[in-house]
Amino acid sequence: MSVSQTVRPPVGSKEGRRRWDVLVIGCGVMGSAVTYNLAKRGLRVLNLEKFGVNHRFGSSHGKTRIIRLAYYEDPRYVPLLRRAYDAWKEVESKSGKELLHITGGIMIGKEDGELIRGALKSAKVHGLHHDLLSPAEAEARFEAFTIGRGYLVLYERESGVLFAEGCVRAFVGLGSEAGGEFRFSEEVKGWKSGTEGVEVETSGGMHVADKLVVCGGAWNERLLKGVVPLQTERQVPIWFASRGEAKFAPPKMPVFIMEEKKDVFYYGIPDVGHGVKVGRSHGGVVGDPDGLSREVTESDIAPVREFVSRRLPKLDGPPIASTTCLYSNTPDGNFAVGQHPADQRVVVVSACSGHGFKFASVLGEQVAELATEGRTSIDISFLDPGRFRSE
Numbered sequence: 001m002s003v004s005q006t007v008r009p010p011v012g013s014k015e016g017r018r019r020w021d022v023l024v025i026g027c028g029v030m031g032s033a034v035t036y037n038l039a040k041r042g043l044r045v046l047n048l049e050k051f052g053v054n055h056r057f058g059s060s061h062g063k064t065r066i067i068r069l070a071y072y073e074d075p076r077y078v079p080l081l082r083r084a085y086d087a088w089k090e091v092e093s094k095s096g097k098e099l100l101h102i103t104g105g106i107m108i109g110k111e112d113g114e115l116i117r118g119a120l121k122s123a124k125v126h127g128l129h130h131d132l133l134s135p136a137e138a139e140a141r142f143e144a145f146t147i148g149r150g151y152l153v154l155y156e157r158e159s160g161v162l163f164a165e166g167c168v169r170a171f172v173g174l175g176s177e178a179g180g181e182f183r184f185s186e187e188v189k190g191w192k193s194g195t196e197g198v199e200v201e202t203s204g205g206m207h208v209a210d211k212l213v214v215c216g217g218a219w220n221e222r223l224l225k226g227v228v229p230l231q232t233e234r235q236v237p238i239w240f241a242s243r244g245e246a247k248f249a250p251p252k253m254p255v256f257i258m259e260e261k262k263d264v265f266y267y268g269i270p271d272v273g274h275g276v277k278v279g280r281s282h283g284g285v286v287g288d289p290d291g292l293s294r295e296v297t298e299s300d301i302a303p304v305r306e307f308v309s310r311r312l313p314k315l316d317g318p319p320i321a322s323t324t325c326l327y328s329n330t331p332d333g334n335f336a337v338g339q340h341p342a343d344q345r346v347v348v349v350s351a352c353s354g355h356g357f358k359f360a361s362v363l364g365e366q367v368a369e370l371a372t373e374g375r376t377s378i379d380i381s382f383l384d385p386g387r388f389r390s391e
């Protein structure tokens with residue numbers, strides 16, 4: 001990837017340090033999207049990232065992510081999702097790379113479970129098109145699956161796959177073209193807000209700006225000094241060989257989420273060039289982001305392989321790849337995105353809890369609006385980071 005290093009002349013501060021309109025910490029999908037959107041608005045923006053593009057220590061790597069619309073987590077996400085789809089298509093067209101592949105999606109769960117109840121609620125509130133299928137109907141339509149009795153299947157045609165690493169690359173490339181600067185291997189050591197602006201100390205020196213946007217993923221709790229309580233959870237997706245069989249690729253196989261039983265969720269992505277990706281969502285080891293193991297062991301693979309043998313039994317090829325990835329979970333599972341509760345110069349972006357990637361295109365825009373105009377065009381008040389203050 002070639003990242004243009006075009007830098008606009010910074011305005012000098014009294015001390016002769018470089019001054020920026022906005023500093024952004026972190027270049028995962030959120031930080032890269034925010035930086036692109038700020039640069040597009042003509043702002044002098046510097047992104048500071050302690051590792052490289054698409055490194056494997058955070059949350060945005062691992063080839064692919066699911067995007068879906070009938071959002072079981074909460075209907076309030078749907079207006080954001082509607083804009084997210086259009087914004088991804090705009091980024092795709094500007095970058096000239098395929099970023100979004102619509103495959104259709106199925107959500108499989110008990111009728112009274114969190115997944116089906118929540119997805120139906122969102123579909124009803126927002127009038128979303130969907131089909132409800134019996135397990136037998138779903139198995140006939142999507143032959144890769146063995147669903148079993150006692151479940152209900154909700155199909156939606158809008159679900160699909162985002163090519164995660166391409167998305168980050170597109171934001172970095174377009175952000176650089178728009179005049180944003182990205183500095184990799186530059187770690188933020190600390191920041192403070194004063195009368196002159198926000199001062200950020202890094203391994204490379206000191207930077208000053210009018211505003212700071214913190215997009216540090218699993219390191220946000222540390223960067224934000226505990227303002228957002230976050231639990232970092234290790235996750236291990238596994239890719240299985242599909243032997244090029246059509247039943248494991250779109251359009252025959254959709255993306256899926258299955259709530260096998262209460263609090264036990266698995267998800268999967270059909271073969272879009274890397275094998276079939278399957279993982280358990282949550283249920284992982286919790287710890288410090290720098291202390292969690294990045295080694296994948298047989299004990300990580302075994303439960304996923306057992307799920308595959310129960311629900312995708314014809315997918316009997318070997319695991320061909322795996323990675324570790326981090327969730328940063330808030331206590332209520334919703335993102336924390338908005339103004340820092342104690343500092344008007346700082347915007348907080350903590351959009352994980354295992355489901356944030358799909359929102360990066362729209363949250364990049366909303367956060368750029370918030371940082372420059374002090375308001376957003378889509379309601380994100382339910383994500384207010386200040387809601388954790390009294391906890």
Ligand SMILES: Cc1cc2nc3c(=O)[nH]c(=O)nc-3n(C[C@H](O)[C@H](O)[C@H](O)COP(=O)(O)OP(=O)(O)OC[C@H]3O[C@@H](n4cnc5c(N)ncnc54)[C@H](O)[C@@H]3O)c2cc1C
Pocket residue numbers: 025026027028029030031048049050051057058059060061062064065066067186187188189215216217218219220223235236237279325326327349350351352353354355356357358359
């Ligand atoms: C296994 C897995 C599957 C997922 N599946 C889906 C899915 O299907 N659909 C979906 O929508 N979402 C999904 N998600 C969630 C999604 O990937 C995350 O919401 C998203 O990647 C979060 O991006 P981020 O930019 O906030 O974090 P990150 O990508 O972790 O970026 C944060 C960056 O900040 C940098 N940083 C931290 N501290 C500093 C510092 N002091 N100085 C400089 N840089 C710093 C880090 O190095 C890192 O690059 C999944 C997540 C995982 C782990």
